Amino acid sequence: MTNKKKVKSRNLGYFKDLAIILTQKEMKVRYKNSFLGYLWSVLNPLAFAFVFFVAFQVVMKIHMKDYVLFLIAGLFPWQNFTNSINASPMVFLMNSTLIKKVNFPRHILALTLVLHDSVHFVLSIPVILFFMFVYHRVPSLSLVWGVPALLSVQILMTYGIALFLASLNLFFRDLERLTTILTTALFYFTPVIYSETMVPDKYRVLLKLNPFAMLMISWRNLFLNGSINPVYAGAALGYGILFFCLGYFFYSKLAWKFAEVL
Amino acid sequence: MSRNPLIVFEGVSKSYTLHYHFTGGIKNFLFHLPSYIRKARSSSYCALKDVSFEIRRGETFGIIGKNGAGKSTILGIIAGVLKPTRGKVAVGGRISPLLELGAGFSFELTGRENILLNGIILGLTRKKVLDRMDEIIEFSGLGEFVDQPIRTYSSGMLSKLAFSVVTSLDPEILLIDEILAVGDLNFQQKCLEKMMSFKKSGVTIVFVSHSMKQVEQICDRAMWLENHVVRAIGDPGTITGEYSSYWKDR
Ligand SMILES: Nc1ncnc2c1ncn2[C@@H]1O[C@H](COP(=O)(O)OP(=O)(O)O)[C@@H](O)[C@H]1O
Ligand SMILES: [Mg+2]
Numbered sequence: 001m002t003n004k005k006k007v008k009s010r011n012l013g014y015f016k017d018l019a020i021i022l023t024q025k026e027m028k029v030r031y032k033n034s035f036l037g038y039l040w041s042v043l044n045p046l047a048f049a050f051v052f053f054v055a056f057q058v059v060m061k062i063h064m065k066d067y068v069l070f071l072i073a074g075l076f077p078w079q080n081f082t083n084s085i086n087a088s089p090m091v092f093l094m095n096s097t098l099i100k101k102v103n104f105p106r107h108i109l110a111l112t113l114v115l116h117d118s119v120h121f122v123l124s125i126p127v128i129l130f131f132m133f134v135y136h137r138v139p140s141l142s143l144v145w146g147v148p149a150l151l152s153v154q155i156l157m158t159y160g161i162a163l164f165l166a167s168l169n170l171f172f173r174d175l176e177r178l179t180t181i182l183t184t185a186l187f188y189f190t191p192v193i194y195s196e197t198m199v200p201d202k203y204r205v206l207l208k209l210n211p212f213a214m215l216m217i218s219w220r221n222l223f224l225n226g227s228i229n230p231v232y233a234g235a236a237l238g239y240g241i242l243f244f245c246l247g248y249f250f251y252s253k254l255a256w257k258f259a260e261v262l
Numbered sequence: 263m264s265r266n267p268l269i270v271f272e273g274v275s276k277s278y279t280l281h282y283h284f285t286g287g288i289k290n291f292l293f294h295l296p297s298y299i300r301k302a303r304s305s306s307y308c309a310l311k312d313v314s315f316e317i318r319r320g321e322t323f324g325i326i327g328k329n330g331a332g333k334s335t336i337l338g339i340i341a342g343v344l345k346p347t348r349g350k351v352a353v354g355g356r357i358s359p360l361l362e363l364g365a366g367f368s369f370e371l372t373g374r375e376n377i378l379l380n381g382i383i384l385g386l387t388r389k390k391v392l393d394r395m396d397e398i399i400e401f402s403g404l405g406e407f408v409d410q411p412i413r414t415y416s417s418g419m420l421s422k423l424a425f426s427v428v429t430s431l432d433p434e435i436l437l438i439d440e441i442l443a444v445g446d447l448n449f450q451q452k453c454l455e456k457m458m459s460f461k462k463s464g465v466t467i468v469f470v471s472h473s474m475k476q477v478e479q480i481c482d483r484a485m486w487l488e489n490h491v492v493r494a495i496g497d498p499g500t501i502t503g504e505y506s507s508y509w510k511d512r
Contacts (some may be wrong), residue, residue: 014385023384029370095369102383103357172288186354259343260278 015108018116023119027096030087041083041120042127042224045075047173050195057194064195069135073223074192074216076128080121081158081212082183084114088162089169089176096262106255114155114249128223137225140226150218150233157211157240160247173187200244211239267316267352268435268466269340274349276310276335303456309335311490319355322457322467323328324477324498326505329488333470336487340468355434355466356385373408373415374399380427380498392428401456402426402451418444429456436460436467443472454480474502 031037049071057067064070091113092099092106099106125147129139140146169175190212191199199207206212214236218228269399306383310332319322325333341357368376377398381391391398399408400423412420421441428436436457442450456481457467471477477484479500484498486505 013387017382017388021388025368025371025375025379028375029368095368098383100338100343101341104383123304172291174288198317231362256345259338 004029008098009149013106015051015105018104018241019112019115022109022193023116025246026112030042037124038120039178040140041117042124043078045072045079045124045152048079048129050074056193062194062262065243066135066137069131069226070195070220071136072128073220076121076124077154078190078192078212078216078220081154081215082118082164083120084117084158085165085183086176086180087117089179091162091166092170092258098261100259107163107251110166110251114158114162117158118151118155122147132223135184137224139223142226142228143222146222146226146228149234150215150222150228151242153233154215154238156217156244157236160240160245163247164237164243167258170254170258186212188215192216206237211236211243214239263469266319268319268321268355269280269317269468270350270352271313271315271339272350274310274313274339274346274351275308275492276332276344277306277308277347281306282305294377296341310339311491313487313490314349314455315485315495317466319466320464322461322463322469322481323485324481324484325468325470325487325503326472326477326484326502327493328415328475332490333487334439337439337468339471340435341437351352357433357435357437366511369413372411373402376412376423379474380424381430384431384433386431391430398426399432401429401452403452415429417507418446418449421445425453425456433465436465438467438471439470442476460464474506477502487509 027037045246047070052071052075056062057064062102080145088110091109093118094162095109098104099110132139165175165179190209190210196217205207207217214232220235220237221232222228303413313332313486327333335344337490339351340353342353368379371379374395377395378388378391381394382388402425404409404419404422404426407415407419412423415423421444425441425445438457442453445453453478456468461467461480469477469479469481481498483496484501485495486493486501494504
């Protein structure tokens, strides 16, 4: 079909424009104002860092040097992940009018959601660096390649999960709350507010089964030590590819029905 | 108008699976899995049965029929948002979005922002939409309302918005589902004129309407859908005449 060819040739520019406009729409709809959205993405993890600091160091007196910095280095990437995941069940529902009227690649809606949160995350990295200066740490040069590398893995993983949840929610409609419960539970099973070394030896092997643990440990080590454990990062990448493939497969099996069930 | 068909439907049927039983949520679903699967298998609704027709390049093709006959389903299949259950569909050409009642894409955004969003989704570059923005707003006649969120719009205003965006595109196929019914007369006239000029420049138009007068006025051929099957295809004057007398006799 000649039409297919035409579509292909304009694809790249089209995708770019489409991704930008949908991301802007996303910001508008979610936060009314993109600066408020950014501020929120910074204040939220900072507030939680403060809460956990009070609970665990001031009250429960765990022994860890620079615990606040430790928390911040983990909470920012974690929040980037959960923001997208928690919003993802609604992403096709919220764009129902679009889906019912135009045949365009719907997965791009999930992608823009993930990219939107990632942009906020990247913009909030200076805040992490600021806290490193406060605690007399010097950010490592390896951030220059480490951040893009881990962010790519995170986007891949999040995108896959988002596609899965967004597609499934069109058929069940109550995944949203379930998702929040699951991400909250995951938060406590993932070494974000504690370190992996605090996990008892006999359970430590379980961490390897937790895709998010692999990623979050890598993020924190990157910020605090300027290093990435290739085994952890590699495992995260493997999980990322797996999730993406599963999510995309699931989406592509259901996509043709979207306009009917909306 | 050339002879070769641009849109071909060959023995197309469409059944909708009825999903209302799923909306009880995942918890209910898991607890009553077997009965849900049984229900999902059995409850489907046939919206089109063995529909065949051809629309030629440059033709304006009217579809008439009462509510629920399957007109919108046909447009959805042409637009590629719905998939036929059986039969063959071939569509060659750049398609406009489905223009239907309550059009407008994101209700929190303003009219202007929606124009940009729509234009880009339909394949224009950002720059092109911005270049044509004034022209589009001018055509819509929305005036200062264009900067209000569209959730405040009336259905007439929404179709003005939707139609105006499309006027700035250069589609090869235009799909219009009853939107002219709600605009004021002045705007309807403007839209019909615009459709005429699209027609002159060779755009293929599929036009669903309840106004027999409009169908007669602009269509080259018309199709009457009755109870999910094609009842007749032919000259718009004849078809609309038969359709009207059919309903008078009842
Ligand atoms: N998404 C859907 N799910 C289930 N049934 C549908 C859906 N869309 C339409 N139908 C049913 O299919 C039939 C044809 O609908 P439609 O094509 O919208 O008719 P028309 O546009 O001619 O009024 C109607 O009876 C309608 O109830
Ligand atoms: Mg209809």
